[in-house]
Every structure is written in structure tokens, then in C-alpha cells.
Amino acid sequence: MKLIDIRGFVLKEQTYKENDKIVWVLCENIGKVSILAKNAKKMKNSKFILTQPFSLVQFTLIKGKSFYYIQDGSLIKNVNFINNEDVIFYLSYFFELLDICFQDKDILDTNFFKIIMKTFLVLESNSMDKDLMMRIFEFKLLNKLGCSIEFEKCYYCSQNLKESIGYFDFTFQSVVCNSCSKLKEFKIENRIINIMRFLNKIDMRNIPRLSVTNNDMKLIFDFNKILLDQNLIRMPNSIKFLGGYE
Known part of the structure; x- marks a missing residue:
């Protein structure tokens, strides 16, 4: 045995x-x-x-x-839910994402397990903004699923974005500059792209203190939902608790 x-x-x-x-x-x-x-x-x-x-x-x-x-x-x-009632909504979404993304017998490497552990401990301890932590985790999960997001160089001309307004093509999962834009891409401010680029590259072992406005956080969540919808077999039902879908 x-x-x-x-x-x-x-x-x-x-x-x-x-x-x-x-x-x-x-x-x-x-x-x-x-x-x-x-x-x-x-x-x-x-x-x-x-x-x-x-x-x-x-x-x-x-x-x-x-x-x-x-x-x-x-x-x-x-998890101690006393004086931390809203954590159940974040954990429900977090754990449902994991359940959807990993099938039985899928191998889970130690490095990504540490990312899961860090996210869980932050959500449970209320040590930083939960929405920000979930946006960071969503980027890490998308990378794990093979979604290689390009936030720096235009998909078509490979130039760095310079204008205050840029575009994102979800088909190619890349930013597009104004010169190359076909006006069908997702229009987004360059400063939001810079925030997402930073969150996407952040080292989970040493997360700095960050301040992101509620409006910017909502824009990033809307952005991530599109990528998640493209890369998951289904969207988590619990996303509605976080304002994901009405």
C-alpha cells in the first residue's frame, strides 16, 4: 500500500x-x-x-x-471570517478560478503553488487591497495558461507606445500604436497599460505597496475578464460577487 x-x-x-x-x-x-x-x-x-x-x-x-x-x-x-466578511467573495472567486483552470492530474509546479499560497495568505490576512491582489493573480494565471501578453511594443511595428492613448488587440494579445490601429481594437490610456505591465511583471515574493484608484481597478478588471473569457473553458460563476457580470 x-x-x-x-x-x-x-x-x-x-x-x-x-x-x-x-x-x-x-x-x-x-x-x-x-x-x-x-x-x-x-x-x-x-x-x-x-x-x-x-x-x-x-x-x-x-x-x-x-x-x-x-x-x-x-x-x-x-480562514477566519469574523470581521472579514467580504473575504468569502474573493476566496470563492479565487478557488473557482483554480478549479476551472486545473483538471485532475494536471501537474502543478512548486513555483506556481507559491503564487497560489501568497495570494491565499494575502486575501485571508487582509494585509493589502484584495482587488489589487486578485488583478495580480489573474495576470499570473493568464501567463500560466500560456497567455503571453505584450504591453510594451506594438504588434505590427514593434515600436514602444508613445501617445497618451493606445489600443489593445485581444486577438493577438498585444498593444497597438495609434499609427497601426485599425480602430477596432480596445481603446485604452497608456497610463493604464503601464499599470498593467507593472502588475503583470510583479515579483510575488516582494509585492510593493501600490495605490490604484477604484476607476482604474475597474478598467483593469474589465480588461482581464476579456482575456479570462478567451482562455478559460467557462467563466467563474462567483465573479458576479465582485461585480464581474450582472
Whole structure:
């Protein structure tokens, strides 16, 4: 019997029979796995607290034919919603994004797991603006999905943008200068492009203190939603809690 030690985030749960449930955990290195947790719906069972969504857990698993099973486990971190009620909306969106982007057995490298960890800890601790943190994470996720966004040079002439107003072509995922614009692209101020370029390149290990206005944040969110819609199999339902779709 082979035992597997994993660390990961509980993305979601589903009732299975009367007292059991299936949980999906996004794990470092091995990716997303489905776990059948016996008696986890019983509050007195140790697995009850270990299988709550939005939790960071450590498990020793046994691999079965269809599911993994919990041999042992411990809770590393869960979320305190007291005096931090709005965090549930951000975490719902964050975890649903992860669930959509990663399929069972998709490999999750250590570097991106650290990005997920950093985002989770920032959202949970309320240590910086949650909207700003989510915009940074969206850019990191888009890069992970293979979306190579060009914010500096025009797609057609390769010149840096110089005007105060520029354009973005979502087909080519690149900025377009005024001279090359065909007037069908997304019109956007150069200063917003500069903010997004900075957020796209930011080092998650050392996020500086930033101040972005609510109006600018909304523009960046609208921009990211278009790219996410192009690159995801579906958009998260929970995006509506953050003003994503009416």
C-alpha cells in the first residue's frame, strides 16, 4: 500500500452518500486530486475540519482505483471570517478560478503553488487591497495558461507606445500604436497599460505597496475578464460577487 504525502488547498466539496463527501484538493507537485473522505460530514469526525473548502491542509493519502483516501492529515490554515466578511467573495472567486483552470492530474509546479499560497495568505490576512491582489493573480494565471501578453511594443511595428492613448488587440494579445490601429481594437490610456505591465511583471515574493484608484481597478478588471473569457473553458460563476457580470 503506497502512501502519498501532499500539501494543498481544498477547492470544493460534494456530498457522497449519507456521511461521506468527495473533496477536490489542489496539491503541490501532483496537481488536483479527488479524495473520498469517509464520515467527513460528521462534525465529531477529525476529517470534518480537514475537508472544509478554503483550507490549506497536509494529508497522507492512499491511492485507490477511483479516489484517494485520507490516511492521516492536519490543518495548516483555515480562514477566519469574523470581521472579514467580504473575504468569502474573493476566496470563492479565487478557488473557482483554480478549479476551472486545473483538471485532475494536471501537474502543478512548486513555483506556481507559491503564487497560489501568497495570494491565499494575502486575501485571508487582509494585509493589502484584495482587488489589487486578485488583478495580480489573474495576470499570473493568464501567463500560466500560456497567455503571453505584450504591453510594451506594438504588434505590427514593434515600436514602444508613445501617445497618451493606445489600443489593445485581444486577438493577438498585444498593444497597438495609434499609427497601426485599425480602430477596432480596445481603446485604452497608456497610463493604464503601464499599470498593467507593472502588475503583470510583479515579483510575488516582494509585492510593493501600490495605490490604484477604484476607476482604474475597474478598467483593469474589465480588461482581464476579456482575456479570462478567451482562455478559460467557462467563466467563474462567483465573479458576479465582485461585480464581474450582472
